[in-house]
Amino acid sequence: MKLRVREWGTGTRHALLVxxxxxxxxxWHRLGPALADxxxxxxxxxxxxxxxxxxxxxxxxxxxxxxVDTLPKHADLAIGHSLGGLVLGMSAxxxxxxxxxxxxxxxxxxxxxxxxFTKIWYSWxxxxxxxxLKARLGASWPETDIRLRWESMWxxxxxxxxxxxxxxxxxYSPERAGMPSLVLASDPSDFITPDHAEELRARGLTVxxxxxxxxxxxxxxxxxxxxxxxxxxxxLPHRP
Numbered sequence: 001m002k003l004r005v006r007e008w009g010t011g012t013r014h015a016l017l018v019x020x021x022x023x024x025x026x027x028w029h030r031l032g033p034a035l036a037d038x039x040x041x042x043x044x045x046x047x048x049x050x051x052x053x054x055x056x057x058x059x060x061x062x063x064x065x066x067x068v069d070t071l072p073k074h075a076d077l078a079i080g081h082s083l084g085g086l087v088l089g090m091s092a093x094x095x096x097x098x099x100x101x102x103x104x105x106x107x108x109x110x111x112x113x114x115x116x117f118t119k120i121w122y123s124w125x126x127x128x129x130x131x132x133l134k135a136r137l138g139a140s141w142p143e144t145d146i147r148l149r150w151e152s153m154w155x156x157x158x159x160x161x162x163x164x165x166x167x168x169x170x171x172y173s174p175e176r177a178g179m180p181s182l183v184l185a186s187d188p189s190d191f192i193t194p195d196h197a198e199e200l201r202a203r204g205l206t207v208x209x210x211x212x213x214x215x216x217x218x219x220x221x222x223x224x225x226x227x228x229x230x231x232x233x234x235x236l237p238h239r240p
Contacts, residue, residue, distance in 0.1 A: 001062070003045040003070040004052040009036025013240065014075040016097065017044040018067065020082030020106075020216075021121070021160065024051030024152040027081065029144065030222050040077065045070055047084070049157040058163020060172055064090035071095060076240035077233075082106050082191075082215065083164060089174045092181075099240045100181045101229065102205075104215050106164075106191050107173040113190065114165045121161045124153065140213075140220040177204035182232050184225075187211045206232070 006025035015035045019027040025044040032042045046053040048066050056062070064087040078097035080088030085105025092100055109117065127133060130150045138146040173196070174181075183200055185192035187209050192200070197207040208228065210217040218225040233240060 001048055001054055001056060001066045001069060003048065003054075003066050005070060006032070006044045006046075008032035008042040008044075009040050011036065011039040011041045013040050013077070014072055015040040015042045016067075016071050016075045016078040016088075016095070017042060018078070018080035018084030018088045019044070019047065019050070020084050021164065022050070022124070022153040022156045023081075023149060024155060026051075026148045026152055029148060031079070031218065031226070034226055035077070043071060043075075047087070049160040049163070051152065051155055055157050055159075058157075058160050059166075060087055060090060060164065060170075062163075063087040067091045068094045074098065077101070079103065080105065081218065086172055090172055092174065093178055096179070098179055098238075099233065099236065100177075100179055101232075102181065102183045103218055104186045104189055104191055105183065108171045108191065108196060109165070109169060111169040114167075114169060117190075118161060118165045122158075125158055137216070138219070141216065142219070145216075145219045173200065173203075174205070175203060180236050181205040183207045184217065184228065185209050186213055186215050186217055190215070208232075 017028045024046045028044045032044055035042045047063050049055050049058055068091050073096050075097040077099050078088055079101040081103040083106055085102035086107055133150050134146050183205050200207050213220050
């Protein structure tokens, strides 16, 4: 499925940005321009069932293959958050970006936690006031991020929830790092536990913990997030 793609910049290097559940490409309203200022042509799709992209059957495999159908191969940098990190990891071998960054990716849940999250995500659809989102998710977010996340939630198809968690445990963790790969985990993280982090390091991924920040650390503290991103990219032998 071809996805709706938002773009920033006209640089010769490509950066791909993949949002999380109930969000859309507006998630990247700060990161997109920041990367464009660094010389990237930034491409940010709305995942299937989100934003202005088509609706259809939902599963991690479908979301991952949509990225392959829509985005260019061999991008210099690819970044995914939560669900976006999950499906970017699944598609990374085919998309083959030079560098991948995963923001608290939702690669693994046991059955009990998956059931708990399913109930939580459905409860969000019962909110009637943006203050509920701020209290539950965005107490540390800038007001613009709260508003954009509120708006994107109501553009999303609720059927994306059973598409992600049809029942039972799942594990879509990458078996290896096919390119320089950074995992930036929240503190604490529901997805990247200490044991999981060690497994990922053994598979060749770099895991960094954003101490004191939640699942959307790039929203909570954008300046520190972009600083960490710049520092890590600068350590690579062939900076993307």
